Amino acid sequence: MGTKLRTYEEINEKIKKGQVVVVTAEEVVDLVREKGVERVAREVDVVTTGTFGIMCSSGAFLNIGHTKPRMKIHEAYLNGVMAYAGLAAVDLYIGATQPAKDDPLNKVHPGEFRYGGGHVIQDLVAGKDVLLEAYAYGTDCYPRKKLVTWINIRDLNEAYLFNPRNAYQNYNVAVNLSDKTIYTYLGVLLPRMGNAGYSSAGQLSPLLNDPYYRVIGIGTKIFLGGGIGYVAWQGTQHNPAVERTERGIPKGGAGTIAVIGDLKGMSPHWLWGVSIRGYGCSLALGLGIPIPILDEETLYYCSVSDEEILAPVVDYSHAYPYGTGEILGYVSYAELRSGKITIGGKEVPTSPMSSYSKAREVALTLKKWIQEGKFTLTQPVAQLPGVESGVRFKNLVERPVEASVIIGR
Amino acid sequence: MMNNNGSKKVVLRFPQEVADRPIVCELALRFGLRFNILRASISPHREGIMVMELIGNRDKQEEGLEFLREKGVFVEPLSQDIRMVEERCYHCGTCVGLCPTGALSMERPSFLVRYDPAKCIACELCVLACPTHAMEALL
Structure with missing residues (x-):
């Protein structure tokens, strides 16, 4: 299994010559069933993965350029959505889940959350003018106190996506055991297990095809929002030490990645602002990672199918919000993708939050880019923390605070 | 007859x-x-x-x-009165599991969401749940 088949340099050489053999993580499943791991590993150079779904913990850094007179922005709004300005003078960070300042939120439940940070990012990428309103307290070197103007992505010095946590390696399946409808980030959940929400591209999902982070690491070049991006770091809440199946697939949310990429090279076809009823705004995006088939083991992991990936079913009316850790059972992505699952003898229709057709389109697009010589592979400069790293997701342990030091809101 | x-x-x-x-x-x-x-x-x-x-x-x-x-x-x-705005749909299918009549369904193997107005009873669960406002109610 450990025999080296090819190096990054050899793969890139084949890409340049137009001789590279690329298949998607979906195509490779049948190929391996037909020919076996050993043979396919010799024939295939790269397997492309893809996912498309709502990925909270996304956002963009923008540098708007200096004004005359200069201004050190203290508070900023883009189309009415607050951007974080506590960075420098004219650097902003627009977070995907920030709702518009005048949004009624959940005052009338379930709130609509019609426009937020994710929508601002989508509008910027679409080349639309975006209204900037900014305020400052004024300093000797940055005297200006107010700025109202239209901005456009083409005029910004920098606009890059920096998503602290994307591409979750597996995730929960959400059901509602209560007697009333609930509104969650896994969708509208009908009472008494009326439906089940889930969100993973399963067999196409990047980290499920490299479960031990053997090839995906810091510096890996990726498809991000229709443009080029890179893995910047392990994602927040990266949790490699979860229970795994025999073939190493985590049986729940595990690894994550932080990614970065030039927003100017992206497309609104791959970045969508979304409104999750009763929950909030966010950004749905397409992300794909090429996996170089360096040895048979890499290919073996890529050949995982939806039948072999299990996800935990969790009650989002109680067990999830109160963190009880209770799991109602496990279902496979093959069952989830079939449209119904069976939990405790009850047949439950499934409601996916991520788009399988677009995940497939990401993997096919990346495959085409590589075949056409437009995309070469990069070797990671450092590994993501693995199972043995000791990295573990921790919950917050609250500590008592004396009344005199509370700042308040 | x-x-x-x-x-x-x-x-x-x-x-x-x-x-x-x-x-x-x-x-x-x-x-x-x-x-x-x-x-x-x-x-x-x-x-x-x-x-x-x-x-x-x-x-x-x-x-x-x-x-x-x-x-x-x-x-x-x-x-x-209930319509699907195709260009706003990215085919996640969250509506499919909510639709009580099968008016919204997931086509296979394309995994594209299809809408059959003839089966719709205008319960509007899809309108409530669609993250991109692709399902519109004109009622």
Whole structure:
């Protein structure tokens, strides 16, 4: 299994010559069933993965350029959505889940959350003018106190996506055991297990095809929002030490990645602002990672199918919000993708939050880019923390605070 | 003899002046039609809206609807009232698991969401749940 088949340099050489053999993580499943791991590993150079779904913990850094007179922005709004300005003078960070300042939120439940940070990012990428309103307290070197103007992505010095946590390696399946409808980030959940929400591209999902982070690491070049991006770091809440199946697939949310990429090279076809009823705004995006088939083991992991990936079913009316850790059972992505699952003898229709057709389109697009010589592979400069790293997701342990030091809101 | 029975879903809008009159029952009494009220509400301006499935002889259905129109009720076919804006849909399918009638379904192997207005009863769960506002209610 450990025999080296090819190096990054050899793969890139084949890409340049137009001789590279690329298949998607979906195509490779049948190929391996037909020919076996050993043979396919010799024939295939790269397997492309893809996912498309709502990925909270996304956002963009923008540098708007200096004004005359200069201004050190203290508070900023883009189309009415607050951007974080506590960075420098004219650097902003627009977070995907920030709702518009005048949004009624959940005052009338379930709130609509019609426009937020994710929508601002989508509008910027679409080349639309975006209204900037900014305020400052004024300093000797940055005297200006107010700025109202239209901005456009083409005029910004920098606009890059920096998503602290994307591409979750597996995730929960959400059901509602209560007697009333609930509104969650896994969708509208009908009472008494009326439906089940889930969100993973399963067999196409990047980290499920490299479960031990053997090839995906810091510096890996990726498809991000229709443009080029890179893995910047392990994602927040990266949790490699979860229970795994025999073939190493985590049986729940595990690894994550932080990614970065030039927003100017992206497309609104791959970045969508979304409104999750009763929950909030966010950004749905397409992300794909090429996996170089360096040895048979890499290919073996890529050949995982939806039948072999299990996800935990969790009650989002109680067990999830109160963190009880209770799991109602496990279902496979093959069952989830079939449209119904069976939990405790009850047949439950499934409601996916991520788009399988677009995940497939990401993997096919990346495959085409590589075949056409437009995309070469990069070797990671450092590994993501693995199972043995000791990295573990921790919950917050609250500590008592004396009344005199509370700042308040 | 050809069977001329069938069912049809319609949206009835009752202006303020007729919203409080017993009109709908006449569909059964005068025209021998059965009906299933799928949804009914009265707006703050006291205008009424009712979504119903009409079951029975097709000629009688037309006569019954004509009778309603004469009484001042606006009649529209249901299919015009819930629509899918294709370019806003990225085919996640969250609506599919919520749809009680199979009007929204996941086509395989393409995994594209398809909408069949004929099966829609305008419950609007899809409108509530769609993260990109691809499902629109014009009711």
